[in-house]
Amino acid sequence: MNKHEDFLLNKISGPQDLKKLSIAEMEQLATEIRTLILEKDAYEGGHLGPDLGIVEATIAYHYVFNAPKDKIVWDVSHQTYPHKMLTGRAKAWLDPDHYEDVTPYTNPDESPYDYYSIGHTSTSIALASGMAKARDLLGGHENIMALIGDGSMTGGLAFEGLNNAAIEQHNLVVVVNDNQWSIDKNVGGLVTALQKLRDSNGEAAENPFKAMGFDYRYVADGNDLQAMINAFKAVKDVDHPILLHINTLKGKGYKPAIQDEEAHHWVSPFNLATDQPTAAASSAPTPNSIALDVIKEQINAGQKIMAINAAIPGVFDLDHFKQEFPANYTDVGIAEQESVAFAAGFAKEGGIPVLMENSTFLQRAFDQLSHDVAANDLPVVMLVAGGRISNGSKTHLGIFDQVMVANLPNWLYLAPTTLKEEQAMLEWAIKQRRHPVAIKLPANVPVSDDQEVATDYSELTYRINPGQKVAILALGDFYGLGKQVATALNATLVNPVSANILDQAALDKLAANHEVIVTLEDNTLDGGFGQKVASYLGQKDVKVLNYGQKRVYTDQTPVEQIYQDNHLTVKQITADIKNIL
Incomplete structure (x- = not known):
């Protein structure tokens, strides 16, 4: 039900309605x-x-320009809620019954005003440059704009994009939304350059954008609606590359978001009256707390560890750690390529890097995982969060980490089934100095169970609970699912320990003593753990069933539906196995 029927927004079906309004x-x-x-x-x-x-920059853009003919590429696109409201999708905010009608990022399937599905950072300038080049070749004349900021300027692709955008022959506008923050506080030398420009009202002699050849413009208050309208009118239809630098306030209109920018970049459900999360906090051990306890203990024991993070300290609960161990913490900004290469350099000089990456962002650093780490066989330790089937946007899926890491030479990818096992794996990974080791952080696992926990993972040995006829190899988070299936069928249950190194001796015995071998993995199937097992057992007299997610992009799809679509429920798996038996 729309409780805001008196809101002016109800009368805005698109930018054409916005153009009729007064400043007030x-x-x-x-x-x-x-x-x-x-x-x-x-x-x-x-x-x-x-x-x-x-908000003001978005309103001003749609007031001045003629979208969707004129085009704006929103970097990351996590700042496009106002844009969506002004382009025919306001009901998804006005009416709680329609909150799920739209995705949280730009989405061409939703609206002609969105040009890309974008959820990762630093891509907008390169995309806009390609659009501008196509426009010119095809004889078009529309305005092309990239809006970047909120930390996106720390990513390497942003600089690659600037380097090429500066030499475009015709209209291209890059808006740098400078709110002094990314997910965490901005880092790096660019912070100094932007500070000098803000302090001088855009007049500082040390201007990296002018040095690259841009026509540079500055707006001191990017939250002043009239100022933004004037700025956009001044750059509209200009026939050369322009960089428009606007100074905005992250969290404007909500005092707690201004006082604590990091905590309010992204929020879980909360009480508006108190600014407190609605979900109760738990004191139980978590994958993050276990990992940080190990890292702290090793630092205190004299190990030269560097915890390396790419602008997402909240994902790993690092806020207290970085205060307690500032010399052992590096945040490289939203720059995953830099984080992995930095870790490789740290390892090469004899340090112990513990690299903390989110599965969905890790794909941005694939070349460094291969070229800089694996090809040089450097002992980088990496913790991967969020590597599982989820209900996220298709730009933020965590189902590709195994395909990336587990198929590269020299990497060992471990998948703990309990928090005790995670602890043992990390302790071993820090102490061994032979190869790169990644650990998939679990999400829904017990602290411990009746399994024996290894202390040395140099030689992989499966943990096997014997049963009959069927062997269930359940990797990491899906060990619990495997346990339910094994119980229902009196089957053998196996903890494979690793997503990419097979215990071939164990597989030989399992194939000799079972009719069916089943693999379960909380990741995409193609190129995954199950296919490695099936390939190895291809000439054995045993049937192999692989379960995981199909090679598709899901978009805000409920996890339960994904499980159902991929035959990942206990009922479906047991039915499939019984049919074969």
């Missing part, structure tokens, strides 16, 4: 948009600070 009415609209962002995010979570800070 657009300022009222900005207030309404912020109210709706806060209400929806409080109810179901989402990106908060970035969207609150970009």
Whole structure:
């Protein structure tokens, strides 16, 4: 039910309606948009600070330009809630019954005003440059704009994009949304350059954008609607590359988001009156707490460890760690390639890097995982979070980490089934100095169980609980699922320990003593663990069933539905096995 029927936003079906409004009415609209962002995010979570800070710039853009003919590429696109409201999708914020109608990132399937599915950082300038080149070749004249910021300028592709955008022959506008933050506080030398430009009202002699050849413009208050309208009018239809630097306030309109930008970049459901999460905090051990306890113990024992993070300390609960061990912590910004190469360099000089990556962002660093780490066989330790089937946007899926890491030479990819096993794996990985080791952080596993926990993973040995006829090889988080299937069928249950190194002796015995071997993995099937097992057992007289996710992009699909579609329920798996038997 729409409780905001009196809101002006109800009358905005698209940018054409926005163009009829006065400045005062657009300022009222900005207030309404912020109210709706806060209400929806409080109810179901989402990106908060970035969207609150970009409201005036978004209104001004759609007031001045003629979308969708004129095109804007939103970097990361986690700051596009206002854009979606102004382009025919306001009901997804006005009416709680329609909160799920839209995805949290730009999505061409939703609207002609969105040009890409984008959820990773630093890509906008390169994309816009390609669009501008195509426009010129095809004889078009529309305005092409890239809006980048909120930390995206720390990624290497942003600089590659700038390098090429600066020499475009015709219209191309790069808007740098400078809110002084990314997910965490911005890092690196660019911070200094932007600070000098802000302090000098854009007049500093040390201007990296002018040095590259851009026509540089500055807006001191990017949250001033009239100033943004004037700035956009001034760059519209200009026939050369322009860089428009706007200074905005992340979290504008919500005091807690201004006071603590990191905690309010993305929020879980919370109470608007108190700013407190609605879910109760737990003191139970977590994969993060186990990992950090090991790292702290090893540092205190004299190990020269560097915890390396690419701008996502909250994912690994690193806030207290980085205060307690500042000399053992490096945040490279939103730059996964840099984080992996940095770790390789640290390892080469004899240090012990513990690299902390999110599965969905790790794909940005694939070349470094292969070229800099694996090809040089450097003992980098890597913790991978979020590597599982989830209900996220198709830009934020965690089902490709095994395919990336487990198929590279020299990498060992371990998958713990309990927190005790995670602890043992990390302790061993830090002490061994022979090869790169990755550990898939579990999500839904017990602290311990009745399995024996190894202390040395140099030689992989499967952990086997014997049963009859059927052997269930259940990797990592899916060990619990495997246990249910094994119980239902009185089957053998196997903890494979690793996503890529096979215990061939164990597989030979399992194939000789069982009719069916089943693999379960919380990742994509193609190129995954199950296919490695099936390939090895191809000439054996045993049937092999592989279970995981099909090679498709899901988009905000409920996990239960994904499981159902991929035959990943206990009922479906046991039925499949019984049919074969």
